[in-house]
Amino acid sequence: MKMTPGVLIIGALLVFWASAFIIAGLPAATMKEKPSDIWRPLTAEEEAGHRLYVANGCSYCHSLFIRINDWDIGAERIAQAGDYVGQEPIILGSERTGPDLSQEGGEHPDDWHLAHFTNPRYTSPISLMPSWEFLGRQEVRQLTAYVQALGLKAADYRTARQKYWKQQASAAYAAGPDANVEWIHSQVPEVWRRMPNPYPADAAALARGKRMYQDFCVNCHGPIGDGQGPAAAYLYPPPLNFTTLRRHLVENRYIGGIFYYQIMNGITGTAMPYFKKHLESEKIWDLANYLGVYFVGYTDANIEPRGIDAAYEGPWQNPYQPPAKGAK
Amino acid sequence: MPNALQKPQSAATAFMLAGAGWFVVGALYGMVSAIHLVAPEFFSNIPWLVFGRERPIHVNTMLYGFTGTMLIGCGLYYVPALLKTRLWSEPLAWVCFVLWNLTILSGPVCFSFGYTQGREYSEYVWAADLMLMVAVVLAIYNMVMTVAQRNESQLYVSVWYFFGAMLWTACNYPIGNVMWHPKTGAMPGLIDSIFLWFWGHNLPGLLITPLATGAAYYVIPRVARMPLNSHTLSLLGFWFLVALYTHIGGHHVLQSPIPNWLKTVSVVDSVSMVFPVSIVVINLWMTARGVGRRVWGDPAGRLVMGGIVWYLVTCIQGPLQSLPYLQRVTHFNNWTIGHAHIAMLGFGGYIALGAMWHILPLVTGRSVYSNKLVNLQFGLITFGLTGFFLDLTAVGLIQGSAWNNGETVYRVLPELAPFMITRAGLGIFILTGALVGFYNAVMTVLGGRRLAAEELQRAEEPV
Ligand code: HEM
Numbered sequence: 064m065k066m067t068p069g070v071l072i073i074g075a076l077l078v079f080w081a082s083a084f085i086i087a088g089l090p091a092a093t094m095k096e097k098p099s100d101i102w103r104p105l106t107a108e109e110e111a112g113h114r115l116y117v118a119n120g121c122s123y124c125h126s127l128f129i130r131i132n133d134w135d136i137g138a139e140r141i142a143q144a145g146d147y148v149g150q151e152p153i154i155l156g157s158e159r160t161g162p163d164l165s166q167e168g169g170e171h172p173d174d175w176h177l178a179h180f181t182n183p184r185y186t187s188p189i190s191l192m193p194s195w196e197f198l199g200r201q202e203v204r205q206l207t208a209y210v211q212a213l214g215l216k217a218a219d220y221r222t223a224r225q226k227y228w229k230q231q232a233s234a235a236y237a238a239g240p241d242a243n244v245e246w247i248h249s250q251v252p253e254v255w256r257r258m259p260n261p262y263p264a265d266a267a268a269l270a271r272g273k274r275m276y277q278d279f280c281v282n283c284h285g286p287i288g289d290g291q292g293p294a295a296a297y298l299y300p301p302p303l304n305f306t307t308l309r310r311h312l313v314e315n316r317y318i319g320g321i322f323y324y325q326i327m328n329g330i331t332g333t334a335m336p337y338f339k340k341h342l343e344s345e346k347i348w349d350l351a352n353y354l355g356v357y358f359v360g361y362t363d364a365n366i367e368p369r370g371i372d373a374a375y376e377g378p379w380q381n382p383y384q385p386p387a388k389g390a391k
Numbered sequence: 392m393p394n395a396l397q398k399p400q401s402a403a404t405a406f407m408l409a410g411a412g413w414f415v416v417g418a419l420y421g422m423v424s425a426i427h428l429v430a431p432e433f434f435s436n437i438p439w440l441v442f443g444r445e446r447p448i449h450v451n452t453m454l455y456g457f458t459g460t461m462l463i464g465c466g467l468y469y470v471p472a473l474l475k476t477r478l479w480s481e482p483l484a485w486v487c488f489v490l491w492n493l494t495i496l497s498g499p500v501c502f503s504f505g506y507t508q509g510r511e512y513s514e515y516v517w518a519a520d521l522m523l524m525v526a527v528v529l530a531i532y533n534m535v536m537t538v539a540q541r542n543e544s545q546l547y548v549s550v551w552y553f554f555g556a557m558l559w560t561a562c563n564y565p566i567g568n569v570m571w572h573p574k575t576g577a578m579p580g581l582i583d584s585i586f587l588w589f590w591g592h593n594l595p596g597l598l599i600t601p602l603a604t605g606a607a608y609y610v611i612p613r614v615a616r617m618p619l620n621s622h623t624l625s626l627l628g629f630w631f632l633v634a635l636y637t638h639i640g641g642h643h644v645l646q647s648p649i650p651n652w653l654k655t656v657s658v659v660d661s662v663s664m665v666f667p668v669s670i671v672v673i674n675l676w677m678t679a680r681g682v683g684r685r686v687w688g689d690p691a692g693r694l695v696m697g698g699i700v701w702y703l704v705t706c707i708q709g710p711l712q713s714l715p716y717l718q719r720v721t722h723f724n725n726w727t728i729g730h731a732h733i734a735m736l737g738f739g740g741y742i743a744l745g746a747m748w749h750i751l752p753l754v755t756g757r758s759v760y761s762n763k764l765v766n767l768q769f770g771l772i773t774f775g776l777t778g779f780f781l782d783l784t785a786v787g788l789i790q791g792s793a794w795n796n797g798e799t800v801y802r803v804l805p806e807l808a809p810f811m812i813t814r815a816g817l818g819i820f821i822l823t824g825a826l827v828g829f830y831n832a833v834m835t836v837l838g839g840r841r842l843a844a845e846e847l848q849r850a851e852e853p854v
């Protein structure tokens with residue numbers, strides 16, 4: 064074959080357009096826009112937030128679809144074509160420097176997002192996400208509206224739950240620090256409340272707990288556990304001051320089970336996130352011991368009822384005494 | 392009309408110099424992006440220097456600005472040279488130059504303030520899309536007229552590739568950028584991802600690849616002083632390229648809910664890409680067989696050959712990461728960033744630089760200011776890029792396997808740190824390479840030794 068200008072130009076265009084027809088034309092003609100079970104249109108405020116999401120390049124760090132092999136946030140729902148109807152543009156994303164956001168709505172209450180957008184390190188100390196404080200409060204509110212809508216109807220279900228518990232938690236907080244802790248503890252299932260930490264608070268465990276605390280908790284609960292981290296200024300109710308827990312031990316001795324449950328499950332409605340996706344059992348028990356030893360001055364580790372010790376445990380004796388009855 | 396705009400080959404020179412300049416700009420933005428992935432509080436809360444805005448500036452400036460611009464500059468020289476004629480209209484090429492570079496300038500100017508369409512590789516705002524389109528159409532017109540007045544009946548393979556690149560881009564760009572929706576530049580719903588990645592893959596595949604391949608086909612036989620190994624092979628490679636590359640955009644959204652038949656087509660064709668790629672690589676290496684020392688010994692030839700080596704690496708990696716099972720681990724993380732850099736800098740960038748150093752003396756009549764500096768640039772970039780590749784591939788595997796085994800993105804962040812620091816460190820080498828190259832190119836044009844008439848004639852001699 065000889066490449067004449069005619070062959071070159073006409074041939075190149077023919078092959079190209081044939082391919083374009085298959086790859087872009089056919090899908091355009093055959094892909095039906097059918098809303099999925101969770102689909103709903105976006106409100107005006109959410110649309111504004113979506114535009115900010117596009118304009119500020121959130122998509123270079125966040126994806127918007129869940130795959131079958133995902134475990135992180137949103138993994139409860141694998142993406143379906145009908146989730147995206149009418150959104151323009153829907154930027155699926157190609158990089159996960161941060162987590163997928165397709166089901167972000169209702170993961171956190173609005174005040175968490177305010178603190179997080181102001182400076183992501185406030186809520187997530189090792190985050191690589193930029194601060195968006197410069198956008199100003201109004202745009203941060205729009206962005207929040209958008210991320211709270213991610214997941215659409217599924218998100219609405221979750222945000223409604225956040226709002227409901229936000230009301231309860233705020234009322235409890237307004238009733239004073241002691242009433243607040245009593246209320247929070249009354250929400251923990253009965254079986255967890257009288258459960259001591261089954262694992263020793265030895266030096267290694269406390270060191271692991273400390274590392275975890277620095278990576279996840281420190282900018283809310285503060286380096287001394289008084290709840291005065293930099294995020295506190297944005298959150299209501301503010302992060303718990305652990306030092307007050309000394310007077311709220313269950314039967315004046317148990318706290319490990321409550322810690323475990325709260326860290327695993329979070330306190331929906333407050334900024335306290337759940338950590339069950341980030342941290343598994345050992346890490347949570349280590350954290351519970353760390354909080355106890357450093358901020359409450361007491362841990363119930365290894366006290367009765369204790370069952371058979373795990374095979375790795377050494378002969379560790381709990382040296383911590385519960386506070387004297389009635390002491391403040 | 393000012394004389395400068397009529398001066399033969401002045402537009403080609405301008406394109407090449409602009410490319411060298413954009414390389415520096417893009418590297419600066421790359422450095423800041425890399426630093427932000429180490430220390431997000433560095434330059435915090437500066438609206439025009441926030442990661443989500445600076446990253447697309449880096450990427451677009453590198454792709455369109457550095458590799459694209461420099462390779463177009465080379466083409467504006469070698470197409471007429473191969474046709475034994477002059478560029479049909481130098482002023483028209485200058486108009487093309489201004490529009491093309493305004494488009495690239497719109498990146499830093501617009502993205503910094505949030506004016507972007509936000510779809511990866513299609514971020515330029517609509518007005519800039521228009522400028523780019525006009526520039527490409529003008530280039531095609533100029534080329535067609537140049538072909539019409541040619542004095543050489545054969546069209547050499549480089550001419551096809553340059554033509555192809557421009558023609559395909561003229562068709563591709565408006566589709567992928569959904570230019571009939573000026574406000575968003577996007578289709579509503581999931582179908583948009585198919586349009587987006589149609590261009591997203593054709594930008595490397597049908598713009599950068601043919602431009603770079605064309606340039607390599609021009610430089611290698613000349614540096615080797617050997618005739619091209621096989622014209623038939625180059626013909627096959629050309630048609631395979633356009634037939635296969637256009638089908639594979641789906642591999643970017645392979646795990647999303649797009650139709651299964653599209654995924655199948657994209658995977659099959661991605662794997663088939665080994666054919667056109669091997670053809671190019673084999674054809675060029677066979678051309679240089681026996682005279683490898685001559686090619687590797689020539690500063691410009693070395694860069695082009697290096698580019699072909701990177702092409703091979705890229706295109707071994709590419710089909711592998713298109714396989715759905717492997718992509719569960721390699722997708723969404725720095726593995727892909729590694730691939731993108733060896734593809735765009737290793738393949739596109741090396742060949743662009745090599746071709747520029749080969750062609751600059753031919754268009755300016757001056758010898759390259761310093762061949763030592765060309766070698767230094769090769770060394771700096773090769774060290775930086777090899778490091779990038781190893782570093783990003785390793786950290787990508789760490790991320791991908793951790794996620795696949797149930798770790799959260801947040802938990803893996805601390806493990807990125809040493810790799811992100813290394814990448815930023817290596818970036819300094821590439822940035823220095825860009826600066827050295829820019830200085831060398833400007834000095835060549837301003838103060839390179841004037842080549843004597845017979846030297847120039849010898850240099851221009853076809854093989
Ligand atoms: C100074 C040297 C460079 C540095 C420090 C650098 C750094 C970066 C960074 C930090 C990113 C974002 C990665 C992420 O989101 O995780 C990136 C992306 C990218 N860079 Fe560079 N880069 C450099 C040179 C280049 C060159 C020379 C080219 C091309 C010629 C290039 C092409 C790209 C492309 C195409 C992407 C997007 C990759 C993707 O989305 O998969 N870079 N670069």
Ligand code: HEM
Pocket residue numbers: 157511595596599600642643661662664665668705706707708709710711712713718721722723727730731732734735738739
């Ligand atoms: C045989 C050839 C090739 C194949 C099969 C291939 C395959 C792929 C695949 C599957 C991805 C997506 C990875 C992912 O997101 O998980 C990708 C990304 C990419 N490829 Fe290639 N590739 C090839 C050659 C090239 C060449 C020659 C270039 C450049 C000239 C290139 C540039 C890129 C870039 C820039 C990306 C990053 C896109 C993004 O932002 O996510 N590739 N490639």
